[in-house]
Amino acid sequence: MTAEEETPEEPPEELPAWSLPADAVERIRLETAWPERVTREWAWGGSTGAGVRVCILDSGVEAGHPDVGVVDNAVAVTVSGDETNVTDDHEGDLCGHGTACAGIVRSLAPQCEIHSVRVLGAGYSGSGAVLLAGLRWAIDQGYDVVNMSLSTTKQKFASMLHELADNAYFRRTILVASAHNMPVESYPWKFSSVISVGSHELEDPLTFFYNPSPPVEFFARGYELAVAWLGGGRLRCTGNSFATPHIAGIVALILAKHPELTPFQLKSVLHLTASNVGGES
Amino acid sequence: MSEDLRAAVAAGVLGAEESHRELLQSVVEVARAIFRAKASSIFLLDEAADELVFEAVAGEGAGELVGKRFPSSTGIAGWVLVTRQPLVIDDVTADRRFGRDVAESTGYVPKGLMAVPLLHEERSLGVLEVLDRPTDTRFTLKEMDLLGAFANQAAIALDLLQRARRARAALDGDGDAALLARVATKLEQRGDDEDDDDGSRAAAVQLLRALEQLL
Numbered sequence: 088m089t090a091e092e093e094t095p096e097e098p099p100e101e102l103p104a105w106s107l108p109a110d111a112v113e114r115i116r117l118e119t120a121w122p123e124r125v126t127r128e129w130a131w132g133g134s135t136g137a138g139v140r141v142c143i144l145d146s147g148v149e150a151g152h153p154d155v156g157v158v159d160n161a162v163a164v165t166v167s168g169d170e171t172n173v174t175d176d177h178e179g180d181l182c183g184h185g186t187a188c189a190g191i192v193r194s195l196a197p198q199c200e201i202h203s204v205r206v207l208g209a210g211y212s213g214s215g216a217v218l219l220a221g222l223r224w225a226i227d228q229g230y231d232v233v234n235m236s237l238s239t240t241k242q243k244f245a246s247m248l249h250e251l252a253d254n255a256y257f258r259r260t261i262l263v264a265s266a267h268n269m270p271v272e273s274y275p276w277k278f279s280s281v282i283s284v285g286s287h288e289l290e291d292p293l294t295f296f297y298n299p300s301p302p303v304e305f306f307a308r309g310y311e312l313a314v315a316w317l318g319g320g321r322l323r324c325t326g327n328s329f330a331t332p333h334i335a336g337i338v339a340l341i342l343a344k345h346p347e348l349t350p351f352q353l354k355s356v357l358h359l360t361a362s363n364v365g366g367e368s
Numbered sequence: 369m370s371e372d373l374r375a376a377v378a379a380g381v382l383g384a385e386e387s388h389r390e391l392l393q394s395v396v397e398v399a400r401a402i403f404r405a406k407a408s409s410i411f412l413l414d415e416a417a418d419e420l421v422f423e424a425v426a427g428e429g430a431g432e433l434v435g436k437r438f439p440s441s442t443g444i445a446g447w448v449l450v451t452r453q454p455l456v457i458d459d460v461t462a463d464r465r466f467g468r469d470v471a472e473s474t475g476y477v478p479k480g481l482m483a484v485p486l487l488h489e490e491r492s493l494g495v496l497e498v499l500d501r502p503t504d505t506r507f508t509l510k511e512m513d514l515l516g517a518f519a520n521q522a523a524i525a526l527d528l529l530q531r532a533r534r535a536r537a538a539l540d541g542d543g544d545a546a547l548l549a550r551v552a553t554k555l556e557q558r559g560d561d562e563d564d565d566d567g568s569r570a571a572a573v574q575l576l577r578a579l580e581q582l583l
Contacts, residue, residue, distance in 0.1 A: 146447065181441070182443070182444075182446075182447045184447055184451075207441075207447065207450055207451065208441055209441060210418045210439060210440045210441040210446070210450075211413055211415070211418055211440040211441075211446070211449055211450055211492070212415065212418045212440075214450045236451065236453060237450070237451035237452070237453060238451065238452050238453070239452070240452055240487055240489075240490045240491065240492060241490050242490045265453055267452065267453075268454070268512065268513060268516055269454070269484075269485075269487060269516045269519065269520065270516075270520055271452075271487040271488075271489070271490075272490070273452055273487075286509055286512075287509075288508065288509055310509060311458065311507070322457050322458075322459060322460070323457065323458035323459045324455065324456060324457050324458070325455075325456035325457075325458075325507070325509075325512065326453060326454055326455045326456060326512075327453060327454075328451070328453045328455065
């Protein structure tokens with residue numbers, strides 16, 4: 088018998104974690120308000136994304152860009168040895184890509200919070216370790232959504248990323264990650280605990296498809312779209328990197344209206360509202 | 369015998385470098401032709417210097433760019449390398465600052481570019497770029513897949529090129545690899561002896577096996 092089991096002063100209302108005694112069944116009864124049919128109107132109708140904190144894990148975000156507006160917080164992540172350093176980031180965006188992603192999220196969820204975690208820009212060396220440290224930090228902040236338009240192919244980071252992705256899943260942080268269309272193993276988009284996104288060629292930003300042949304789970308707009316870029320400008324781009332923030336933005340809309348949804352419930356809502364399932368396209 | 373072996377391997381390696389360069393050149397030439405582009409180039413990552421190096425160029429800039437270097441964090445090529453995500457941009461000139469950044473790495477300001485990472489096993493080896501497709505043709509995601517297929521071929525060629533260079537460094541250099549090459553040469557010499565009287569070759573091989581396990 089362990090010390091914990093001998094201590095009877097457990098708070099009586101604590102939810103059971105490892106088993107479900109008969110007298111605890113009532114305590115986990117949840118209020119459900121699922122409609123007969125999950126529609127886009129139910130999922131995000133009237134939502135602006137207000138109150139949802141979206142993290143852009145990328146090259147930084149240009150605050151004040153007309154397509155982005157306010158950036159609520161911006162940090163830069165560096166790693167030296169085993170130590171992770173997170174500092175306020177005043178550099179803006181070193182490439183333009185993070186700004187592009189933030190602009191897409193903002194266009195769909197105009198009132199969500201945008202938080203920038205810069206993990207790119209210091210060159211190729213050590214970029215995998217910085218990605219890992221940045222993601223860990225973002226999950227610790229309890230962001231509602233993390234947009235990851237990037238991946239690593241380094242096998243040594245795969246198991247750590249997997250653990251982080253599962254950790255995010257149980258803490259209700261939704262990781263939305265760009266899929267790869269090349270014949271290599273890369274992470275974290277392939278993990279089932281994240282939402283992986285590829286591109287379609289249609290123009291509507293709210294058109295997205297559920298893919299019945301995973302591992303790529305959803306296809307969103309990622310083709311020839313004008314995205315925010317450096318200096319308040321715009322560029323016309325194509326890539327899964329831009330499909331990903333479309334799903335991140337839609338997730339922000341859904342979570343603003345239904346903050347109680349867990350990641351697996353949210354993925355089900357995405358499935359049910361996908362353009363090829365039950366959603367309007 | 370070992371000198372002969374050394375010379376033979378060195379000659380083989382030098383030959384390999386040339387044919388791999390030809391292979392890389394043919395990849396950029398074909399990429400340029402298929403996409404009817406103004407130029408196409410392959411950058412190789414120099415991990416020690418954390419820089420991208422022009423390895424092969426077809427079309428615009430072909431004469432002067434090979435061997436030119438820039439930091440691996442620079443612009444689109446750097447971003448594509450680090451994120452492992454392909455990217456297509458249609459109107460580079462819409463952003464002057466961006467245009468200048470690109471020009472630094474291409475020698476001129478293109479209107480549009482496609483960039484795809486060169487991935488082999490778990491390594492990001494470099495970037496393949498295709499510059500200025502004709503504006504009258506509609507670009508599709510199928511072309512993106514085609515570019516990915518090309519990139520895969522280029523990555524295999526780059527991997528072979530890097531292996532050939534490492535092999536040559538192992539034979540000629542002063543580093544750890546050179547030490548290993550010298551050990552291999554000595555083992556080869558001992559192996560040529562009629563017998564291993566003092567048992568030193570057998571002991572050395574045993575030691576190497578233990579070292580291999582340790583590593």
